[in-house]
Amino acid sequence: MNRAVFLDRDGTLNREVDFLTDPAQLELLPGVADGLSRLARDQWLLCVVTNQSGVARGLVSETSLAEIHDHLRELLAHEGAHLDWIGHCPHHPDHGPADLRRVCDCRKPEPGLIQRAAAELNIDLARSWMVGDSARDLEAGRAAGCHSILVGTGNGTRTLEAMETNEQESLLATPDFKGAVDLILKDPIQPERA
Ligand SMILES: [Mg+2]
Ligand SMILES: [Zn+2]
Numbered sequence: 001m002n003r004a005v006f007l008d009r010d011g012t013l014n015r016e017v018d019f020l021t022d023p024a025q026l027e028l029l030p031g032v033a034d035g036l037s038r039l040a041r042d043q044w045l046l047c048v049v050t051n052q053s054g055v056a057r058g059l060v061s062e063t064s065l066a067e068i069h070d071h072l073r074e075l076l077a078h079e080g081a082h083l084d085w086i087g088h089c090p091h092h093p094d095h096g097p098a099d100l101r102r103v104c105d106c107r108k109p110e111p112g113l114i115q116r117a118a119a120e121l122n123i124d125l126a127r128s129w130m131v132g133d134s135a136r137d138l139e140a141g142r143a144a145g146c147h148s149i150l151v152g153t154g155n156g157t158r159t160l161e162a163m164e165t166n167e168q169e170s171l172l173a174t175p176d177f178k179g180a181v182d183l184i185l186k187d188p189i190q191p192e193r194a
Helices: 032-041 062-078 112-121 135-144 156-161 165-169 177-186
Strands: 003-007 044-051 085-089 129-132 147-151 172-174
Touching (some): 003 112, 172 177
16 A cells, blocks of 8 residues: 655645635745655655635636646646645535535545545555644544644644644644655654554
């Protein structure tokens, strides 16, 4: 079975903007392309799992979202990095047309997207990681049976500050993406933790 690092998109791979709707708004965060390359060289599959309720809200179309993700792949390819899988949740529980306005199992903190990637790419979730900047990323990782790392980019610092002390203590947190990659590469998941 494969190992994977599941990746939040906004605030983790690219700079957080309020509802990214245009490829031109994409800006890779420092160290992301290099970090992804290091993970790929160590045989980690790289899977983006992203909430995109802007689709339900009518702010971004599926076509635009596909263009945004094509551009994300281009920016990464330019720096020698790639992604193996990108999945998004287009739903919102309270907004949008009937087919998109619903409680789904793929909107983080639900683990549905992670589970879908795992089924498609034969991923061992207990040996895999989730990296993100929000509490719902960590929760989705936990719910899927992965280990989770909070990055301080995007909303990460605010996420950490909003946590109870005991929650902070049991958390793996790094200032940025490079720190998360360092942690994953130097700290193989031990059998008793898996
Ligand atoms: Mg995020
Ligand atoms: Zn969904």
